[in-house]
Amino acid sequence: MTASTTASVQTDENKHAHVDPAAQLHDTSFVPVQTRSERPRSFVPEDFGHPHGREVNWKHTPVDKLTALFAPAEPNNGVALSLSDQKYVAEGLEIGAAPRGEFFVPEDIVGAVAWQGAQQALHVQIPQNETVEQPLLLTVTGQGGRADGHLVIEALPNSSATIILRHTGTAQYAQNVEILVRDGARLKVVTVQEWDDDAQHVSAHQARVDRDAFLEHFVVSFGGGIVRVNTNMELSGSGSHGRLYGLSYGDTGQHLESQVYMYHKGAYTNGDVLYKGALQGKTARSVWIGDVLIGREAVGTDSYEANRNLLLTEGARADSIPNLEIETGDIAGAGHASATGRFDEEQLFYLQARGIPEAEARRLVVLGFLTEVVQKLALPELEAELTAAIEAELAEVDA
Secondary structure, three states: OOOOOOOOOOOOHHHOOOOOHHHHOOOOOOOOOOOHHHOOOOOOHHHOOOOOOOOOOOOOOOHHHOHHHHOOOOOOOOEEEEEOOHHHEOOOEEOOOOOOOOOOOOOOHHHHHHHHHOOEEEEEEEOOOOEOOOOEEEEEEEEEEEEEEEEEEEEOOOOEEEEEEEEEEEEEEEEEEEEEEOOOOEEEEEEEEOOOOOOEEEEEEEEEEOOOOEEEEEEEEOOOOEEEEEEEEEEOOOOOEEEEEEEEEEOOOOEEEEEEEEEEOOOOOEEEEEEEEEEOOOOOEEEEEEEEEEOOOOOOOEEEEEEEEEEOOOOOEEEEEEEEEEOOOOOOEEEEEEEEEOOOHHHHHHHHOOOOOHHHHHHHHHHHHHHHHHHHOOOHHHHHHHHHHHHHHHHHHHO
């Protein structure tokens, strides 16, 4: 599909999406579509209308604080980008230039604004049959302004690489990330949000995984005032594998949100979703909405999703909503789970009964809870950095 600035609401059978006539209505208080697979999609911001906070995909988000992201930014006004190895930077992609838009179609107004505002997309391409031994680091540094961005990450057939997106500084950033994992490729993408406290970051990651390919995708959110990273992964090819992992630690005044969607389209696909978060502070808030769709042709699918949240102080709040749709009875397995709670008092008692002070016992429980996701990174330097960040957050609770 070739996208253009004049495209209207899209119907794309490859995405199992339907056109919602309400998408072109300005009265967005009427929202007939509830499932992720049926949400309207368009490259044109006006097709979505201005969010009011009653829409199904905005009702858990502080919309009134994000109005700056509902209109395009001045070019290059808010962030600076730097990739650790320029060898893997292909020619920039203007709107309409493949493979930009081969899979990505915005699901909300911010995605459409970023599409239009990013006149040229950064294209990171891993050559066919090449294994990149060292992780590629893409640094996004906020410079205090408003910015739009579109990034295309393409792993050509039978290639292998790890790409880390690190966000620092402050900005009002509308970002699209389009990930294409070609046949037989293996890719790991890690997005780390270490923004300053006043940053606003709304990002849409859309990934397609082709035949016998493998994608691990991590969302790690520690910093920022409002951070919303929504991930959409389609396992389109037979035998493809997908992993969606998330780790967050929210403090007073932070809103950390992820709306996750995994679509099993191809046969014999395998998917795993695990997001974990900890919250401290009376106004700390997290939102996780997880949707898994097993399509009609996805025979032999094995899929599971889970979200776990730990509330460390009074007043912290975590919303967790898992959803599972199955359109074929011929699957290997499928399930979902969600849990939100305070400290396990039995664990604390067990540790304290063995002479461990309460503060140290609390630290061990939290580390044990979050480390499951940290260890899945299999990146020792980043694992150590995140463990230290968790330790620093816990020190504030005990202070």
